[in-house]
Amino acid sequence: MPDGDTRNVLEVKNLQTVFGTRSGEVHAVNSVSFEVKPGELLGVVGESGSGKSVTMMSLIGLLPSPPAEVRQGEVLLEGEDLLKVTPARLRDVRGGEVGFIFQDPMTSLNPVFTVGYQIMEPLRRHMGLGKKQARARAVELLELVGIPGAAGRLGDFPHQFSGGMRQRVMIAIALACDPKVLIADEPTTALDVTIQAQILEIVERLRRELGMAIIWITHDLGVIAGIADRVLVMYGGQVVEQAPVHPLFNDPRHPYTRALLKTIPSVSGERAAKLQVIEGQPPILGAAPTACPFRSRCPLAFERCHAENPKREDVGPGHDVACFHPLAQTAAEETA
Numbered sequence: 001m002p003d004g005d006t007r008n009v010l011e012v013k014n015l016q017t018v019f020g021t022r023s024g025e026v027h028a029v030n031s032v033s034f035e036v037k038p039g040e041l042l043g044v045v046g047e048s049g050s051g052k053s054v055t056m057m058s059l060i061g062l063l064p065s066p067p068a069e070v071r072q073g074e075v076l077l078e079g080e081d082l083l084k085v086t087p088a089r090l091r092d093v094r095g096g097e098v099g100f101i102f103q104d105p106m107t108s109l110n111p112v113f114t115v116g117y118q119i120m121e122p123l124r125r126h127m128g129l130g131k132k133q134a135r136a137r138a139v140e141l142l143e144l145v146g147i148p149g150a151a152g153r154l155g156d157f158p159h160q161f162s163g164g165m166r167q168r169v170m171i172a173i174a175l176a177c178d179p180k181v182l183i184a185d186e187p188t189t190a191l192d193v194t195i196q197a198q199i200l201e202i203v204e205r206l207r208r209e210l211g212m213a214i215i216w217i218t219h220d221l222g223v224i225a226g227i228a229d230r231v232l233v234m235y236g237g238q239v240v241e242q243a244p245v246h247p248l249f250n251d252p253r254h255p256y257t258r259a260l261l262k263t264i265p266s267v268s269g270e271r272a273a274k275l276q277v278i279e280g281q282p283p284i285l286g287a288a289p290t291a292c293p294f295r296s297r298c299p300l301a302f303e304r305c306h307a308e309n310p311k312r313e314d315v316g317p318g319h320d321v322a323c324f325h326p327l328a329q330t331a332a333e334e335t336a
């Protein structure tokens with residue numbers, strides 16, 4: 001694909017993020033590349049510590065440096081490299097062209113300002129709205145995310161809202177400036193299932209209505225199956241597989257993806273019985289990887305996997321995998 005492909009709203013190329021720690025470097029994100037098209041929902045999955053959050057925070061300069069250092073890569077937002085822009089431009093992008101929602105709204109919302117102020121502030125700063133217009137838009141946004149009696153709640157502080165309502169406020173703030181890309185990092189895992197479903201519905205509707213691209217990070221493959229167009233599977237700070245949602249679930253090629261799919265509880269009555277865990281430990285991230293990060297847990301690993309880190313290779317349309325012997329379709333079918 002040529003540089004700065006305009007069909008992609010966001011292109012991340014060879015991103016590398018390293019933490020300096022007392023016991024040495026931690027290579028948390030290794031050569032991560034992906035694209036997002038306008039209006040597309042990209043799901044990002046992978047177990048705890050696989051680098052999902054660090055990747056997304058690296059994109060918009062949200063990691064404190066030190067200890068973090070984005071050492072290499074390009075983050076092209078409609079062709080503009082966010083790793084090269086001034087701090088002032090980056091602040092404009094955050095909450096402007098790129099909106100984000102994180103898991104815990106209590107840490108993302110400021111407890112000392114009213115919710116109304118927190119929604120109106122970006123509207124005034126990024127969109128140049130006057131006080132009255134910003135107020136009207138804030139009410140509209142709170143209504144959009146399903147907050148009852150929106151106009152009467154602008155003067156309330158975050159602690160006066162329930163967890164689910166705070167999450168909605170976060171979404172309203174993230175959406176305030178009509179972002180081109182919305183990054184949602186496990187925004188629903190702390191919520192109960194009905195509220196999760198409502199929030200997913202809101203996000204899905206907004207994507208349809210506003211055409212924004214969404215990056216949705218989650219542990220929950222069930223959620224991904226329901227809403228994503230494409231899925232990125234991360235392991236040990238790397239992308240190990242990328243595919244449109246259907247092939248990802250029906251024809252997974254990386255042994256880790258296959259193992260991950262087996263951990264989904266079945267929808268029938270035998271949830272516990274069918275639930276499997278992936279044996280072994282996730283890799284301890286340290287120096288830059290020189291071997292496949294999944295090798296110690298992989299049933300198919302052979303010498304080459306211990307000596308070399310496989311690169312992503314195409315195995316189908318929009319489908320690539322970083323494995324020296326990607327599973328054949330038949331192998332995936334066997335386990336279905």
Ligand SMILES: Nc1ncnc2c1ncn2[C@@H]1O[C@H](COP(=O)(O)OP(=O)(O)OP(=O)(O)O)[C@@H](O)[C@H]1O
Pocket residue numbers: 019021026028046047048049050051052053054055067285
């Ligand atoms: N400040 C830090 N110093 C050193 N290492 C860090 C720091 N922050 C994160 N890491 C490491 O970066 C790696 C990736 O972490 P990250 O938070 O991106 O994982 P994740 O995939 O988002 O996990 P989870 O699903 O639990 O949210 C982890 O191994 C973590 O230990």
Ligand SMILES: [Mg+2]
Pocket residue numbers: 052053054185
């Ligand atoms: Mg995370």
